[in-house]
Amino acid sequence: MENLNLVLPEIFISLSIMFLLVLGVFKKNSSKITFNLSLFAILITAIITINETFSVSRETLFNESVVIDSMSSLMKIITLIGGFLVLVISSSYLKTFKIYNIEYPVLILSSILGMMVMISSNDLIVFYMGLELQSLALYVLATYNRDQLKSSEAGLKYFVLSALSSGLLLYGCSLVYGFSGSTNFDIISNQLNSNEYVLTFGIVFILVGLAFKISAVPFHMWAPDVYEGSPTTVTLFFTMVPKIAALTVFIRFLYVPFLNLIDQWQMIIIFLSITSMVFGAVAAIGQTNVKRLIAYSSIGHIGYTLAGLATGSNEGIQSSIIYISIYVVMNLALFSCLLMLRRNDHYYEDIEDLSGLSKNHPLLSLCLLVILFSLAGIPPLAGFFAKFYVFKAVLEQSMFFLAIVGLLSTVVAAFYYLRIIKIIYFDKEKDKYDTDHSLWLKFSLSVSTILILLYFIFPSQLIEVVSRINII
Amino acid sequence: MNFPILSSLILLPTVGALFLFFTKDKEGNNSTAKYVALFTTIVNFLISIYLWISFDQSTSNFQFVEDRTWIEGFINYKVGVDGISILFIILTTFITPLCIISVNNSVKNRLRDFLIAILIMESFMIGVFCALDLVVFYLFFEAGLIPMFLIIGIWGGPKRVYSAFKFFLYTLLGSVLMLVAIISIYWIAGTTDVIQLYELGIDSKYQNLLWLAFFSSFAVKTPMWPVHTWLPDAHVEAPTAGSVLLAAILLKMAGYGFIRFSLGLFPVASEVFTPLIYTLSVIAIIFTSFIALMQEDMKKLIAYSSVAHMGFVTLGIFTLQQQGIEGSIIQMISHGLVSAALFLCVGVVYDRMHSRMIHSYGGIVSIIPKYSILFMLFTLAALGLPGTSGFIGEFLILMGAFKDNFLVAVIASLGVILGAAYMLWLYKRVVFGKLVNEDLKKMFDLNRSEYLILSCLAVPTLFFGFYPDPLINTIEVSVTDLINMHNTNIASK
Numbered sequence: 001m002e003n004l005n006l007v008l009p010e011i012f013i014s015l016s017i018m019f020l021l022v023l024g025v026f027k028k029n030s031s032k033i034t035f036n037l038s039l040f041a042i043l044i045t046a047i048i049t050i051n052e053t054f055s056v057s058r059e060t061l062f063n064e065s066v067v068i069d070s071m072s073s074l075m076k077i078i079t080l081i082g083g084f085l086v087l088v089i090s091s092s093y094l095k096t097f098k099i100y101n102i103e104y105p106v107l108i109l110s111s112i113l114g115m116m117v118m119i120s121s122n123d124l125i126v127f128y129m130g131l132e133l134q135s136l137a138l139y140v141l142a143t144y145n146r147d148q149l150k151s152s153e154a155g156l157k158y159f160v161l162s163a164l165s166s167g168l169l170l171y172g173c174s175l176v177y178g179f180s181g182s183t184n185f186d187i188i189s190n191q192l193n194s195n196e197y198v199l200t201f202g203i204v205f206i207l208v209g210l211a212f213k214i215s216a217v218p219f220h221m222w223a224p225d226v227y228e229g230s231p232t233t234v235t236l237f238f239t240m241v242p243k244i245a246a247l248t249v250f251i252r253f254l255y256v257p258f259l260n261l262i263d264q265w266q267m268i269i270i271f272l273s274i275t276s277m278v279f280g281a282v283a284a285i286g287q288t289n290v291k292r293l294i295a296y297s298s299i300g301h302i303g304y305t306l307a308g309l310a311t312g313s314n315e316g317i318q319s320s321i322i323y324i325s326i327y328v329v330m331n332l333a334l335f336s337c338l339l340m341l342r343r344n345d346h347y348y349e350d351i352e353d354l355s356g357l358s359k360n361h362p363l364l365s366l367c368l369l370v371i372l373f374s375l376a377g378i379p380p381l382a383g384f385f386a387k388f389y390v391f392k393a394v395l396e397q398s399m400f401f402l403a404i405v406g407l408l409s410t411v412v413a414a415f416y417y418l419r420i421i422k423i424i425y426f427d428k429e430k431d432k433y434d435t436d437h438s439l440w441l442k443f444s445l446s447v448s449t450i451l452i453l454l455y456f457i458f459p460s461q462l463i464e465v466v467s468r469i470n471i472i
Numbered sequence: 473m474n475f476p477i478l479s480s481l482i483l484l485p486t487v488g489a490l491f492l493f494f495t496k497d498k499e500g501n502n503s504t505a506k507y508v509a510l511f512t513t514i515v516n517f518l519i520s521i522y523l524w525i526s527f528d529q530s531t532s533n534f535q536f537v538e539d540r541t542w543i544e545g546f547i548n549y550k551v552g553v554d555g556i557s558i559l560f561i562i563l564t565t566f567i568t569p570l571c572i573i574s575v576n577n578s579v580k581n582r583l584r585d586f587l588i589a590i591l592i593m594e595s596f597m598i599g600v601f602c603a604l605d606l607v608v609f610y611l612f613f614e615a616g617l618i619p620m621f622l623i624i625g626i627w628g629g630p631k632r633v634y635s636a637f638k639f640f641l642y643t644l645l646g647s648v649l650m651l652v653a654i655i656s657i658y659w660i661a662g663t664t665d666v667i668q669l670y671e672l673g674i675d676s677k678y679q680n681l682l683w684l685a686f687f688s689s690f691a692v693k694t695p696m697w698p699v700h701t702w703l704p705d706a707h708v709e710a711p712t713a714g715s716v717l718l719a720a721i722l723l724k725m726a727g728y729g730f731i732r733f734s735l736g737l738f739p740v741a742s743e744v745f746t747p748l749i750y751t752l753s754v755i756a757i758i759f760t761s762f763i764a765l766m767q768e769d770m771k772k773l774i775a776y777s778s779v780a781h782m783g784f785v786t787l788g789i790f791t792l793q794q795q796g797i798e799g800s801i802i803q804m805i806s807h808g809l810v811s812a813a814l815f816l817c818v819g820v821v822y823d824r825m826h827s828r829m830i831h832s833y834g835g836i837v838s839i840i841p842k843y844s845i846l847f848m849l850f851t852l853a854a855l856g857l858p859g860t861s862g863f864i865g866e867f868l869i870l871m872g873a874f875k876d877n878f879l880v881a882v883i884a885s886l887g888v889i890l891g892a893a894y895m896l897w898l899y900k901r902v903v904f905g906k907l908v909n910e911d912l913k914k915m916f917d918l919n920r921s922e923y924l925i926l927s928c929l930a931v932p933t934l935f936f937g938f939y940p941d942p943l944i945n946t947i948e949v950s951v952t953d954l955i956n957m958h959n960t961n962i963a964s965k
Binding site for chain 2: 362369373378379380384388391392395396400403404407408410411414415418421422425426456459460463464
C-alpha cells in the first residue's frame with residue numbers, strides 16, 4: 001500500500017477545488033467566502049506539505065512516477081506561499097474591475113495543483129498532466145478581464161503559443177520514450193547513453209518546450225504581450241509561481257533522466273542563459289510600460305537562473321533555487337508597488353506615471369528604490385546575493401565566459417532600473433495617488449522590502465534550507 | 473579588546489540615519505535633523521580619534537580585528553585596521569561632519585533625506601577601509617554607489633541625471649570584473665580572508681588576470697586616464713557636500729585598494745604591470761594638468777586637478793619604494809583635506825553668486841579678504857608648497873620615483889610645475905585682477921560656519937605640512953612590512 005500521506009497536499013487541494021466550485025455555483029454572492037476559503041485551503045496545504053513531506057529525504061510513489069524529496073517539498077512550499085500572497089493582494093484590484101468572481105481563486109488553486117504535480121513528477125506522463133493542468137488554468141486567468149481587448153488578446157496569444165510548445169514538448173517526450181522504452185525518469189536515466197545522437201532531438205524538443213514555459217530567449221516572444229495584457233495580479237502570478245514550477249521541472253529533467261547526456265544539453269542551456277541575460281537587459285531599455293519592462297526583466301532574471309543550471313553541479317542547482325526564491329520576493333514587492341499606483345479606481349502602469357513619486361509618496365518610493373537596486377543586483381541588497389551565489393557556482397566550473405557576459409549584462413540592466421529610479425526621484429511630481437490600500441497589500445510590500453533590505457544580516461538561513469537539495 | 477569598536481564606527485552613522493528617518497520632516501526648518509546628523513558624525517569622529525590613540529604603531533599586524541561567521545563556511549565578516557587604513561578612517565570621520573555643517577548653504581530642499589544619504593555613505597566608506605575580507609570589501613565598495621547616485625541625482629545641478637548615470641554605470645562596469653576576480657580567488661585559494669591570503673599567496677599564473685580585474689575597478693574609481701571622464705561631470709553637477717565626499721574620500725578607496733589588494737595580493741603581477749601604471753599615471757599628470765589649464769569652470773578645474781593628483785598617488789604606490797608608498801598615502805590624506813577645502817571654497821562663492829565660471833569673478837580680494845586668505849592657503853597646498861601637507865606627499869612620491877625610474881620621475885616633476893600653473897592662474901583670475909562684475913560688491917565674507925569648516929581643514933593641512941611625523945609614524949611599520957612581504961614574494965617566485 002502506498003503511503004498516501006505524502007501526496008496529501010495534492011489530495012487536499014483537489015478536494016478543496018471541487019468543494020469551492022460547488023459552493024460557488026450553488027451559493028449566490030459567494031465570491032468573498034470563496035476567496036477566504038481558498039486562502040485557508042492554501043494555508044492548510046502548506047502546513048500539510050511542511051508536516052508530511054519536509055523531513056522526507058526521498059520517497060517515490062505509484063510505480064515511482066511521483067517523487068517526494070527535499071527539492072519538491074521546498075518548491076511546493078514556495079509555490080504555495082506565492083499563490084497565497086497573489087490571491088491575498090488580488091481582491092481590491094479585481095473589485096475595481098468588477099471581476100471579483102469565484103472562478104479566480106478556483107483557477108489559481110487548480111494551476112497550483114498542476115504545478116505541484118509537475119514539481120513532484122518523476123514520469124513523463126505525470127509531468128505532462130501537471131503541466132497541462134496548470135497551463136489551462138493560466139490561459140483562462142490571462143483572459144480573466146474579458147471585457148478588455150488586451151486581456152483577451154493576451155489569453156489567446158498565450159494559448160496558441162503555449163499549445164505549440166506543449167506539442168513540441170510532447171513530441172520530445174515521445175522520442176525519448178521511443179528510445180528508452182519507458183516514461184519513468186529513473187529508468188530513462190539508466191537506459192540512455194550518450195552514443196545515441198538521435199536522442200538529442202528528443203532532449204532539444206523537451207528543452208524548447210520548457211524554455212517556452214519559463215520564457216527564456218529565443219522562446220520569450222509571448223511574455224511581454226501576455227504580461228502587459230493580463231490583469232496585473234495575474235501578471236504577478238505569471239512572473240512568480242509558474243516559473244518556480246517550471247524551473248523545478250527543468251532541474252529534474254536535466255539532472256535525472258538526462259544527466260548522462262550533460263555534454264549535449266550544457267551548451268544549449270548556456271546559450272539560453274546568455275541570450276536571455278543579454279536580451280532581457282537590452283530590450284528592457286526602450287520600454288514605457290512597467291509590466292512590459294517587468295516581462296523583459298524577468299527574461300533577464302531567468303537567464304541568471306539558467307546560468308546556475310548550466311553548471312551541472314549541486315551548487316549550481318542550489319544557487320538557481322536561491323536565485324528564484326529571492327527573485328520571487330523582489331517581484332512580489334515590485335508588483336505590490338505597482339498595485340498601489342491607483343487614483344480614482346484607475347490603475348496606472350506606465351513608467352511615466354511614476355514621475356516624481358518621491359515627493360508625494362516618500363515611503364513607497366523608498367521601497368521602490370530598495371527593490372529596484374536589488375533587482376539591479378547592487379549590494380548589500382538581496383538581489384546581489386542571488387547573483388553572487390549563481391556566479392560563484394558558475395565560476396567554480398571555470399565558465400568564465402558565462403560569468404563575465406552575465407555580469408556585464410547586469411550593468412546594462414542596471415541602466416533601465418536606474419532610469420526608473422531617476423523618474424521616481426529626479427523628475428517633476430504628478431498628482432497624488434490614493435493611499436487607502438488594503439492591509440494585505442501594505443503587509444506584503446513592507447515584509448518583502450524588509451526581507452530584501454535585511455537579507456544580508458542573515459544570509460545563511462536560506463542557504464541552509466536549500467543545501468539539503470542534492471539531486472545529483 | 474572586546475568592544476567591537478570598528479563595527480560601531482561602521483554602524484553608528486546608519487543608526488543615526490535610521491533615527492533621522494523617524495524624525496518629523498518640517499518644511500523650512502530642519503535644524504533638528506541637522507543637529508542629530510552632526511552629533512552622530514562628531515561622536516563617530518571622537519571614536520575614531522580614540523581608535524588612533526589606542527592604536528599600536530609598533531606593529532604591522534591588523535588590530536581591533538573582529539571576526540564573525542557571516543555565510544556559513546564561506547565568508548566571515550572580518551574587519552580590522554592597520555597603519556594604512558586607520559588614517560583613511562579618520563579622514564572619513566573628519567570630513568563627514570564638515571560636509572554636514574556645509575549643507576546649510578548649498579542644499580535647499582529635502583535636507584533630511586540628504587543627511588540620511590550622507591550618513592549611510594559614511595557607514596559604507598568606513599566599511600571599505602576596515603574590511604578584511606574581499607567580499608565584505610566589495611559589498612561596501614559597491615554599496616556606496618547607491619547614496620552617491622542619489623546625492624548627485626537629486627540635489628545636483630542642471631545636468632545631474634547624465635552625471636549620476638555616468639558615475640554609476642562607469643563604476644559598476646569596472647567593479648563587476650572585480651567580483652569575478654574575487655570569486656575566482658575563492659576557488660583558487662579557498663578563502664577570501666585578506667590576512668590568510670597574505671600568508672598563503674596566490675599562484676602566480678593567475679595573478680596577471682586577477683590583477684587586471686581589480687585594476688579595472690580601481691582605475692575607474694581612482695580615476696586614471698582614460699577612464700576619468702565621469703569625475704569632472706560628477707563633480708560639477710554634485711552639490712558641494714557631494715563633491716567634497718567624492719573628492720576627499722571616494723577617490724581614496726581606489727588608492728587604498730591598490731595598496732591593500734593589488735600590491736598585497738598580487739606581488740608578481742604588480743611588478744609586471746608597473747610600466748602600465750607608470751604610463752597611465754604620467755599621462756594623467758601631464759595631460760589632465762593641461763586640460764585643467766583650459767577650464768572655465770572652477771569645479772571642473774579642481775576635478776581635473778584631482779585626476780592629476782591621483783596620478784601622483786598611483787605613481788607613488790607602484791614605485792614599490794618605502795618613500796613612494798608613504799608619499800602616496802600622505803598625498804591621499806592631504807588631497808582629501810585640500811580638495812575638500814577647495815570644493816568648499818568654490819561652494820562659498822557659488823552660494824553667493826550662483827556661478828562657477830572663472831570669468832564671472834575677479835578682484836574679490838578686497839571684498840572678501842578672509843575668504844581670499846583661506847582660498848590662497850589651499851591653492852598653495854594643492855600645488856605642493858613646502859609647509860603644507862601637499863608638499864610632503866608629492867616630495868616623497870617623487871623621491872620614490874627617482875629611485876625606481878628616472879625618466880618617469882622627471883616627467884612627473886614637470887607635472888608639479890603645471891600644477892602650480894593652473895592653480896595659481898585660477899587664483900589670480902578669481903581673486904585678483906580688476907573688479908569688473910559689479911554684482912560682486914554685494915558679496916559678504918565667510919559666515920561663521922564656513923569659517924569654521926575652512927579653518928578646520930586649514931589646521932591639519934598646515935600642521936602636517938610642518939610636522940608630518942604623526943602620519944608617517946602611523947604608516948611606517950605597515951608600509952615597511954608590506955614592502956618586505958612584497959620582496960620576499962617576488963624573490964620566492
